[in-house]
Structures are given as structure tokens and as C-alpha cells.
Amino acid sequence: MIALLDRLRLLHIREFTTHWGRTAGSIVVMAVSSMFLVAVLGISGSLTGSADPAGLAGDAALEVSGVTDAGFAEAVRADVAAVPGVRTAAPVLRANAGPDDDPLLLLGLDATARELGGGLGGALDEDRLTALATVPGGVLAGPAAGYAKGDVVQLRSGRVTVAAVLGDDGGELNDGHYLIAPLPLAQLVTGRAGQVDSVLLVTDPDADAAQVRSAVTAAVAGRALVGEPAIRAAQNGNGVLMVRLMAAMGAGIAFVVAAFLIYNTMSMALAGRRPVISMLRAIGGRRQTIVRDVLAEAAVLGLVGGAIGSALGVVAGRYAIGLLPAAFTQMLQARLEYLLPWYAIPAAIVAAVLTNVLATALAARQIYRMAPVEALAPVGAAHSDRVPVRARVVAGVLAVVFGVATVLVMRAHLGLFAAVGLGFAFAAEIALAFALGGPIVRAAGALARRLGRAGVLAGVNIDRAPRRVWATTMTVCIAVTMTLTITGANADAVRSARDTFESLADSDLWVSVTPEDLVPTPLLPAEVAERVAAVPGVERVVQGQLAFATFAGTKALIYGVEPGGNFAMTAALDAATRERLLAGEGVVISRDLARTLGVSAGDEIPVQTPTGEQRTRVLAAIPYFSALTGAASMSLALMREWFDRPGASTLQVEGVPGGDRERLLADVRAALPPEVHAYTGDAALDGVSRSMEQGLVLSRVMLVLVAFIAAMALLNTLTLALLERRRELGILRAIGSSRRFALKMVLAEAAGIGLAGTALGVVFGLGNQVLYAYLAGDMMGLQITARPGPLLAVFAFAALALSLLGSIPPALRAARLNIVEAVSAD
Template identity: 50%
Template structure:
């Protein structure tokens, strides 16, 4: 151990301090990569963690929960059937929904005296101020997040209630972070307009009861009128709803680590080159290769550890900020108030990934220690057998390329419709591209040298430098390659997705006026005031009003968006069907499913489907399967009347208004807005389409952050590599200057070297980026559940030019440093 510490102090630590730029660059890229990974874990851990805490605070000792299929709940009489089931100690009826208030959305909880059987935060909240709650007319208890005091009158939806008390102490006060309203069951039913209905029944089981047997018994008692599951299923459904973003961001984090690995490789290669005299001396006095390599890997592990820990701290801050930027439509389905919560595994995993990436990349570079003899190591830095790529490695890379491409193409053709396999196909495709570049390393280096020679005498010197260090040149070229590829792939695929969504929702923008219960960027899932459709239809200038409904529902185990469709609806769930199928769906003869929901339920066109409704199990037939961009785990559509009847959701949640010929749309919009209640949203078709696109762009913001981070890492890598290249050759540059080479030639040599690397790397990235954009578009139907058309964009040339420009810009500091080298110091022996 003492020897290890001495070697670390004398060699690794001294070199790291001496070459601060290299060390800082390595730590920085690992920190950025780790920060991105920690922020991703923090975002999605916060979503599921918030729901978990809320579920635990309400459920307590409950073994099962019976919940409504939709937000309309189920008949309260079901509770009595559950309570009489053998093995049930208590069946606690509850109203559990979100309501609007002066302080924003609040969780409304209504329960009766049986809630004391739960032994939960909810039960303790009731016990604390039960007397005040019972003695107050229309009384409610509120959390501290409501911002009210005892005696205040607050508005919940269209009802006014009196604050009987504020829960400030204990775990009860932390329920939903204090943003809750607790009241009696009767008052909660009146506030929500669901008289005689429940949202949930919490079941406390007898000790040592058979969980499966109890669940089957309760399921028989419910008889298909509600869902029976463990309380934790709510958190599972929340996790399923954000799978798209989760997989995309995790893939982005993986790309960041891949680019960081290239920088670590080039950095360690340079470090070994600079230490060749020291390494040769150690070898000459009996130092073992294993010991030298072990020290290098230990140094890399420390760099990864420091970078991972620093990045974890930064990632926590990024995650906190990102929580507030998630798509509103996505967060609308999450009942819990989302607060930042970092999973325990996040930091260890991010630090571990940083250390493993740094050590693995360094191990590839450190392998040359085994290949260089002490005699060769004592020679001035130049061409080395360690830098040559053997034939068997190139053949292996070709095999990896063919295998990766084959697997990725087969997975796309199989259309498995699974996030994991789609992500695996993309990874294999990217891996095949990198392997192909490695297999053609000789040709790529010669191409870079050819570009460098276009710059005259300075270019000839640069070409010679490039050709004698193929691995270093290739690794540096790959940073530019990855930056251009990722930029073109993500921006191009995002634009293709937006264009496809815009095309599929084009009819939404053609509607003259929309009347809805929510703003255009959210799903209108709340019923509009009764009679509003008839009132709007009588307004001057209105030709026709089409009613529609949206609501959250559970089909099987999947939480989905359910559409109630009527004749003339512009929803793709209606427009993409044949005329006869449209008529059958509206008439209630069957339903239409989105592609992802069809896969999840394992049914197709013509199959029979049993679904739970408040009126019991209903059998229907799948009449159509459409390509539709789903925000959750799927979308389904049925006739409007059938939705109202089966799910007890009378009325409409949105109105599609068609103007009479010659009527000014702006005036009609103002007229409808003036005549509608203040809680109703009225907007144009263009605003509706912009709202949908805005919600999608919010989701894409995370993906866009990926390519920004990758480009940042690539820029650091290129700057670092070229700087180290100058430092490595300062003696050679000093000799050239002593022989009469001007500062201009020296400056041009470094710039020509950068131009060769960046032009070839950028051009290669352009070609592969366009190919990967096409491949990503082919996989998108399995990820986003919508067919995406590949559209080449002229902006790819701009991105490529920007990458090349960035590379050249990054080469200016090392080029100036080379030009300003002191001749005497440069040629002196260290």
C-alpha cells in the first residue's frame, strides 16, 4: 500500500497537476455525463416516488383497493358487497379526486368514520381534528399547502366550503405535500357532483388472510363494476405512463457516456505518450507491466469517481429544475403533487457508470504499455507499433458491423412494439456504425491526411502527423462524428415526428372554435356545464356543434385516454376509420384502439374484448386499430352515447363548433367566449393545434438536451485532444522553428490537422446521421405509436458546417500555443 501511494504521488498526482487542462477536461465530461444520468433518475423517481408516498399515506394497512374504471367512480352500493366478503375486516369508502381551487389543483379526500381502521396518515388526520370537522357546517380540513386558515371560506370547483382546521403536525401534514382537502364522504360527494358514488374502497384484510384468495373473492363481489388491485398499482400505472420519456432520456445518457469514453481514450493515450520516458525507465529498472497499467487504471478510476460525484451534485440541481418543465398533459394524469425525490440507487449508479466508462476507455489506451518495448519507449515520441491497428481487429469490427446491422434491421421488421427492443435496435445500429468506422480506420486517417494536404506546406506536416497516430486521430474524429450524428438524428427525428403529428391532427386545426374544460395543451377530462352545447348551438353564426368526451380509464391493467366519439368528430380515432366503421363505432357496435393499446391487450380487429364498467363487465368488439400518438399507455374510442351510458359520464367535455358560411371566425370566437362560463376555455383550431405541438415540444426538450450535451462533450474532447497533440510534439515543433519554419506555418499545421479531422468526421457524421434518422423514424411507430415519414432537411448541412466550424474554433487555442512556443524551451530535454 505504501508503494502504491508513493507511485501515485510521484507519477499520477504530479502528472495530473502538471497537465491540469487534460485532467479538468476528463473530469468535466464525466461530470456532465453523470449529471445527465442523475437528473434522469431524479425526474422519474420523483414521479413514481410522489405517488408511492401518497398511496402509502392514504392506504395504510389496506391490503387491496377497489377503484373506479374512470374518474366517474362506481356506485356506493358496491362497498356493502365488499364489506360482506369473507376475510374483509373493513371496507373504507372514499372520494379521491382532484379539484380546482384558488391555490391550484388540490387533492380532495372524503371518508367516513371507518377510515380509523386504516392506521394511515389519513386516519390520523381525521382523529386530530374530528370534533372541529363535525361541528362545522360544510367543514373541511386542509393541509398547509392550501394557504388557508381556520374559518376561511374557500372555493372548491363550484362549491364553497369552510375551513374547520389546518393540519400542520406529523406525517398527516406531509400528505401530498400539504396540498389536500379532507372532509366527510357526503360533502366530498356533493362537491364533486358524484352523489351516491365512490372513487375508492380501501380493504383491510384479516390477519394471515390468503391474499390471492381474498382478491378473487372481492373481484367476484365487485362483479366487473370496478378494478381490484393492490394500492401500489397507481404508482405502477404512473411509471408506465412516462415510459416513453424514460427510455429516450436513458438512451441519451448512454450516448453521453459513449462520447465521454472517446475523450477519455484520447486523453489517456496522450498521457501515456507523454510519460513514455518515465514508463521506459520503470520498465528498465524492473517495473512490471501489470503494475504500470494498474496505476494508470487507478488514475482513471479516480478521475471517473471525482467526475461522477461532482456530476451527481449538478444532476440533482438539474433534476429539480426539470420537474417543473415536464409536459403538462403528461403530468395531468398524475394525482400526486410531484416533488423532487432522488432514488437511493441514482448516485451510486451514476458514479459507477462514470468510473466504469473511464476505466474501460483507459484500459484500451493502456494496452499499448504491453506492446511497447523499453527501447522503443526511450525513443522520441513518434510512430509506434502500439498505435497501429492489427488486421484481426479490423476483421472483428467488420463482423460486429454486419451482426449489429442484421440484428437491428430484424428487430425493426419484427415490429415487437416494445420499448426495450426498440432501444436495443437503436443501440445495435449505432454500435454497428462505430464498428464500421473502426474497421475502416486506415481509410479514414488517409482521408483526413488528404484534406490536410490541401493546405500547402503546413498541410503536408499536418498530414504526416495524422498518419503516424491513426488511433488517436480516429478517436478524435469519432467525437466530431458522434456530435454530428446525434444532432442530425435527434433534430431530424423530432421534426419528422412533429410533422407526422401535425398531419394526423391537421383536422383539429381546421375547426373554427373549440370549447373545452381545459386549455389546449391539456386533455379536457372534466364535464362542461349542463346545457352549454345547446346554448352554443343557438348563437348567431354557429352552423353545427359536435360533442365529444375525453376521460382517463383503465382497460385491463393499462391506464388510457378514452374518447367518446360522435358523427363529424375530427379526432384521428374517428377520421382514420372507414366510413362504415365510423358509423359502427358511433352506434355503439364496437370500439377502436390505438396500436400500442392493441398490442398491450393482445387483441386485434374483430376480436372480442371484455371491459370493466360501473355497470359491470361489458363485451364489445374491436372494430379498428389506428396509428395514434398516445400520451399514456394507449388510447381507445367508443361511441359518445355508449361512453355516457357504460361509464356514467353524461354530457361532454369538449365541443367542436363549426361556423356558418361567411361568418368571421374571430367574431364568433369572441361571441362564444363571452357567452360561456368563466371556467370554460374557448380557443381556435390553430390555438388547439399549437397547444398539442407545444406539449410535444415540451417532451422533446429532454431529447434536445441530449444532443446539446453530446456536442458540448465533443467540443471539449476536440479542444483537449488538439491541445495535448501540441504539447506532445512541442519538441518537434521547436526543431521545425529552429530550422526556419515561421509561426504562420506552425499555426497552419495545427489548423490543417484540425480541418482534416473535422471535415472527415463531420462528413461521415452527416451520412450516418441521415441513415440513423431514417432508422429512428422506422423504430418510432413502436415507441411513439404513430407512423413517421422520413423527410431529409437542408438543415443537416448547417449542422455539419457548424460542427466543422466548432472544431476549427476549438483548434485555435492550441494552434496559437504551438505558434508561440519558445524554441529553446521546446527543444530542451525534460
């Protein structure tokens, strides 16, 4: 036991206290990675959990849900209620109500909702139902809705009065942000008379589930979807799959980067411990014992870093949820609330510990190659400092393997999962850089030698420590690569999405119930089109419709268009295809939806509608941005007929030639009801771009984290380099070199390494940007063109500045070095 304590004190505790900066840096690297993982899991859990209808479904075994967000005829409820084995058929109408920036969920229910059980059903007691029935236009407010009893609330085309406020017993649904209205009142204020969105079915305890479901499906006769209540969450989950996948990949890349940097840091740390390790080996210490202690040290650091990062990840996840675009809330028909899965924090801590231990295990292999006498040699002179040629060859082979895997992913067209191609490309780049480690180190030394006399000596130092220099160069390279990949890919995606919707700006004005940054799916009041057409200065009004519908279990956005419409999906068609579409001969679908359904142009597909199953032909499958869902387009007349949606959800307004657009906008707004929005075509285009940029918030967070990790690792490696050469620097000072010379030498070394790392990072970053543009067609259904912009030079310079900034503390330390202490150091 005494020997164990002495070994721990000598090899670990002493290192923690003496080199506390390196210890803190390792903890910070793992904390940041763990924070990102917890934030990602929190966002994924929130997107999935917010769509879970369990707070409303209660004991319901089946749900009959609408094919579109317009629901279906209330008469369907009577048909399914008559099915043997169905005890309760509770109709539900759902709609978003209240202010656009913080909408409430409006629920239309009747007395049968009490029989659903669960949290909400139990909250609808006799007293509350009595209050609801006795107050004219009365509604029940959720506990977090922000209303008190007696408040009057404006809901679209009508006013309602809060008859009672539910307590915490009704707070699970939509995080307590909802209003409950009697079904007829909800239908009245939303303008959906005779319509419901779903019917929740509670079956008899002794009923056969399969027989009941079969009978309900037959009674529905294709007018709606039949499934378990969780089907709504599953359909909505398809829409956020891309965000969840990209977030998970971001967390994975963050841990890969962290593992690489931990490996570099521990390699340098073990190199700095050579005298101690040599002494332990000389007095009989076993290699296995030393390695085991080093791995235990890594596990402790990973545990501490994971715990700190997990706590920070909860805060970061809550913040990131608030930054997601409002389109998520609209599609889910639920409030995005922060729901952290129970496994998130344990998974982050375990991932941090395993990453730290595995990376340290790779670095600790040098202990097995380190003889007691060789361990006393300075860095660069020992055989273990040189990378074997065999290792370089293996790395080259791995680079080829990962490169081939990237090409296979590109050719396989895996849809959203094509994103793994970026991971393969990143691995190929790291392996290739390791295989070319010698030329990379020599290039860094050559660049340093061009910086004067101090640079010549810095170049010699670079040549003497190839392992450390390669590690530091790759730290800079990773920072530059990730920066260029993320910023370039984001800029390309936003620009290409904007180009896709460019036709929106060709119209003078747009009118819809929703603002410009939301999808205009709610139907406009019937009289709005006539009011707008009568405004002076209006030459033409083109009606259109958008609605979410279900294709083979996948939620898709359908566009209903008529001649003269400027919807982006039809603007991309050739004249012949557009004429066939407007004539109702078929539909045009986005490429990602075609891949999901397994169809192509010319195929016939079934479409489930409130009027029964219809069949139509695919006229074309086109690249179209639909990151949240797939998309389809059909004639407005056909959409109204099939989906039983009269009217329009958008009005495209064209003014007389030469008219004042701002005056026209003001006049149109004056003619509209307060709940209807009017905005210019440019504003509509800006709204699409704004939503796209908000949806990329996770990648921007990842960029900041990677840059921070790289900066910490760079500071650590340069500080370790200074410690390795402390005696050498002392001798230089003793023979007459100035403090300024020592400062210049360290800065020259950092500049050489920074320039080499930046150049390599630019090459890798540009390659990844082009690769992302190619894969985006599979991931987002969007045709992206990679266009490196002028910011490339800015980012490259920023990376070089980062390397120089990280070298300033070690350089100042070298300049202030005490000569006697440095020369006498062991």
C-alpha cells in the first residue's frame, strides 16, 4: 500500500500539481465534448418528446388521425364509434392559437374526453366542465397559458373567455401551454365547422385488439389514418430526423476531435515524464503497472470532465432549443419544451471516460517501447520519438480505405445517412496526414527557417521533435478544416436554399394567416381574397394552398397551385411538365420524398385523402429543399377536391405595373383582419433564409466548441514543448542570447507550425466543402453548388492568429526563464 501511494504521489499527484495547466486543459477538452453530447441528446429528446401525444391520449388504444392538417369530417367519428369493441370515441380538434411568437395549442373536445383517463382526462372534473358549459364562449386554460379566470382572449376570428384555469394535474400536455374549448366553439373560432383532427378510441377490456383495429380501418374507408396514438409522434419524428442525425454526427465528431487532442496531449505529457518513468523502470517498476496507473489517471480526468460538461450541457441544450426556428413548433403542433432523456448524462460521462482512456492507451504504448536508459534521453534523440515506417504505411492504407468508403457512400445515395460520408472523409484526412507526417514536419521547419536567425534555431527544434510538431500542426489543421467545412457548407446551403425560393420575390405581396418565417398552411377566411382583389392598385390575385399530408407514413408538405403561381416548386419545372401539373394529370414530388417512397417519374402512386384513396402519376422528381419533410405539388383544383380543403392558405398579390409597392402593402394590410399577415416578396424570401440559418444553429455551436478545444490543445502542446527544452533555453541564455531572442524563437516555431497547419487545413476544408455540396442532394434534397467565398482568407488568417495567440504564454515564459534554475533542472 505504501509503495502504491508513493507511486501515485510521484507519477500522478505531483504531475497534477506541477503541470496543473495541462491537467485543466485535458478536463476542459472532455468537458466541452460532454457538454455538446448532452446538449445534442437533450435537443433530440425534446424534438421527439414534444410530439408525444401521451398527455392527451390517456388510455386510448387507437387513434384515427387526419391525412392532412385539415383533419376529416366529423361524421367519421360516428362510424368508428359504432364499431363493436369501441367503448369511447373522443373527437379532438387541434390548432395553434394566440400570438405568433408564442402560440398556444387550442384543443376542441367534448365530454367524452373524460373517459380517456390520463392526466388531462382526469383534470376535466365536473366542476370544470360545469364552468365550461355555463360561461358563454368559455374555455379552460392550461396552467402555463398565462391567463386568469375571466380573461378574454382573441382567437383568430372570435373571442373566448377563460372559465377556469387547470392546475398542475393538467400540465403535462404541451408543457401546460394550451386552451381547451368545447368542440363546436373550437370549430367556430378556427373556421373548421364539421371537422376534427383525430378521434381517440378506448376499447373494451375484453375486446380483441386486432379485430377492433381491422373493423375501425374498414369503417374509416381510407378517409383517415388508423394506428396507435404514438403514430402522430412517429410521423412528426420523420420531419426532425435530419436535425437529430446531424446533431448526433456533430457530437461524434466532437469526441473524435477530443480523442485526437487528448492523444496528442498525453503523448507529450508522457514524453515529459521520461525521467520519472525511467527511474521507476530502473528500480524494478513493471510496464503494466505504470500503464495501468496512467489509464486510471485518464479515467479520473474523464470522469471529472464528463461531470462538469454534463451540467453545462443541460444549460446549453435549453438555450439551443430556444434558437430553433418556429417551423418546428408549427410542424409538431406542439410547444418545444426541453426534455432531457434519463440516459443523457450517464452516456456523456461514460463517453468522456472511455474516450480519455482509449486515447491515453494509444499514447501509453510508448512506455512499452521505452528502455530505462533510453527514457533519460532528450526529446527527439530517443528511438520512441520516431514514428516507424510501418506505421506510416498502415496509415496510408487506412487513408485509402476510408477514401474508398467515402466514394461508396457518395454513389450509394443513402438519403440522410449520406452524412456518414463526411465522417469517413475526416478519418481519411487524419490518416493521410499521419502517413505524410515527415513531409509535414519538414515543411513546418522550412517555413520557420525563413523567419530570421531565431527561425533557424526554431527549425532545428522542429526537426528534433517530429511527433510533437506533427501533433501541434494537426491541431491547427483540424481547427482550420472544421471552420472552413462548417462555415462554407452552411453558407452554401443557405445560399442554395435561397436560390430555390427566389421566385417568391418575383411577387409584389403575399398574404397568409402565418408570418413570413412560417409555412402558410392554415386556410384564410373566405372573404379575404375578395377584399384583397378590391384594393386599389391590385392587378391580380393568385390563390394557393399548402398543407401537411401523409405519404406512406411520412409527413410531406403539399403545394396546391394554379396558373400564374410563383411557388418555388413549380417555378423549377419546364413548361411542358408545368402544364401537365396544372391540368391535374399528376404530381411533382421532391427527390427525397421520391427516394423514401421508392418511386420515380412515370410511376403511379397511391395517395390517401379524406375522400378515400386516390391514385396519381409522378410527373417529375426534382431537387427541392425540404429539410423538415418531403414535398409534393399538384393543381389547386385537384387538392381542393381530394383533401376537402376549399379556399386558399396563401394569396399571391400582383400590383399594377409601376405602382408603389409600399403603398400597396399598407392598403392591403388595412383591408385585412388583424389575424392575417401581408408581406412583400422580398420579406418572404428573407423569412425562408432566416429559418434556414436558425436551423443550422447546432453546426455553429459545434464550430465554436471545436475552435475552443483546438485553442486549449495548442496552448498545452506549446507549453509542453517549452518544458521539454527548458534546459536548452537556459544554456542559450547563459551563453549570451537575449530574452527577445528566446521570445522570437518560440514565436517563429509557432508561426512555422501554424502556417503548415493552416495550409493543410485549407486543402482539407475546401475538399470537405465540395463533398458536402455533393452529399446535400441526398441529405436535404437540395442541389448545392460549392462556392468558396472571400471569407476563406479571413478564416485562414484567423487560424494562424490562433496559433500565434496560443504561443504567446509559452513564449513569454521562455523569455522570463531563470537561467540558474533552467540549467540546474533535471
